[in-house]
Amino acid sequence: MPIDVQALESSFAREVIGLRLWEPLDDRTIDQLRELWAHHPVLVFRRQALSERELADFSALFGPLERVVRTEWASPVVPEVGFISNLKDGQAKPIGGLGDGELQWHSDQSYMMNPATGAVLYAVELPPEGGRTSWVDLSAAYAALPDRLKQAVEDRHAIFSYVKRLAGYQGVDRVISDEAKQRTPPVLHPLVHTHPVTGRKALYLDSTTTIGIEEMDAASGSALLDEIYDFSTQPEFVYRHDWQVGDVVMWDNGLTMHRREPFDPAGRRLMKRTTIFLARERHIVPDGCVAAMEAMS
Numbered sequence: 001m002p003i004d005v006q007a008l009e010s011s012f013a014r015e016v017i018g019l020r021l022w023e024p025l026d027d028r029t030i031d032q033l034r035e036l037w038a039h040h041p042v043l044v045f046r047r048q049a050l051s052e053r054e055l056a057d058f059s060a061l062f063g064p065l066e067r068v069v070r071t072e073w074a075s076p077v078v079p080e081v082g083f084i085s086n087l088k089d090g091q092a093k094p095i096g097g098l099g100d101g102e103l104q105w106h107s108d109q110s111y112m113m114n115p116a117t118g119a120v121l122y123a124v125e126l127p128p129e130g131g132r133t134s135w136v137d138l139s140a141a142y143a144a145l146p147d148r149l150k151q152a153v154e155d156r157h158a159i160f161s162y163v164k165r166l167a168g169y170q171g172v173d174r175v176i177s178d179e180a181k182q183r184t185p186p187v188l189h190p191l192v193h194t195h196p197v198t199g200r201k202a203l204y205l206d207s208t209t210t211i212g213i214e215e216m217d218a219a220s221g222s223a224l225l226d227e228i229y230d231f232s233t234q235p236e237f238v239y240r241h242d243w244q245v246g247d248v249v250m251w252d253n254g255l256t257m258h259r260r261e262p263f264d265p266a267g268r269r270l271m272k273r274t275t276i277f278l279a280r281e282r283h284i285v286p287d288g289c290v291a292a293m294e295a296m297s
């Protein structure tokens with residue numbers, strides 16, 4: 001039987017209804033979900049009740065799981081699961097990362113040479129208000145770009161830096177291990193990719209890591225990036241998700257950026273997430289290379 005899928009608020013996001021993700025899914029359903037995700041970069045499943053193992057097993061249906069550079073955010077039980085949370089343990093040490101502040105438009109892992117572009121976020125505990133997450137559809141944004149901007153980004157590579165991302169974090173999240181520093185030099189990625197299934201072009205962006213455009217002077221690169229970010233984050237390209245406990249949202253970072261609204265630090269928010277190396281046959285997978293220092297002048 002085909003899976004039951006509905007558009008969410010006339011947006012590009014889709015809700016998949018009736019699946020119990022803690023149970024093994026049959027091959028046909030798995031194929032349908034893979035096909036659906038290739039066409040719709042944000043999928044929502046409500047009313048789930050998952051152990052960390054079940055969350056990891058479901059995520060692994062779509063590709064190998066990544067253990068992200070922030071090992072201190074990893075679950076002690078299933079290390080492929082990370083905690084996004086403002087909660088602290090008995091010694092007042094954060095149990096996960098990203099606190100309670102606003103997260104600007106970004107794409108997970110854009111600072112990696114070979115980003116693992118799939119993400120699954122599961123809501124375990126939520127504050128009474130705030131903390132809403134939004135996604136922007138970067139293939140719709142590309143399609144609507146004026147020709148002048150399409151030409152300006154064609155064949156261009158942006159420089160993505162984790163140092164810039166860290167500067168936007170709160171408190172201890174700004175500090176990374178030497179190993180994490182070594183794994184995250186500034187990298188180049190093309191600004192435009194073509195999707196292997198739909199053939200549609202999409203922008204690849206991250207306002208929290210891009211520091212310029214290769215072979216453009218700093219002022220021109222930054223002006224072009226500002227223009228592209230302003231254009232591509234217009235409300236008509238955005239889906240805003242009001243979280244409920246038990247929601248699972250999976251998204252493709254090769255086709256979207258997301259942002260999170262801040263919430264009251266006194267509120268409790270616990271999200272569990274996985275990161276997936278998605279298959280090149282079904283998803284955009286940016287191929288990066290380390291940025292030469294001259295590219296950053």
Ligand code: SIN
Binds near residue numbers: 133259260
């Ligand atoms: C993230 O950017 O990965 C976290 C989003 C959220 O906390 O809603």
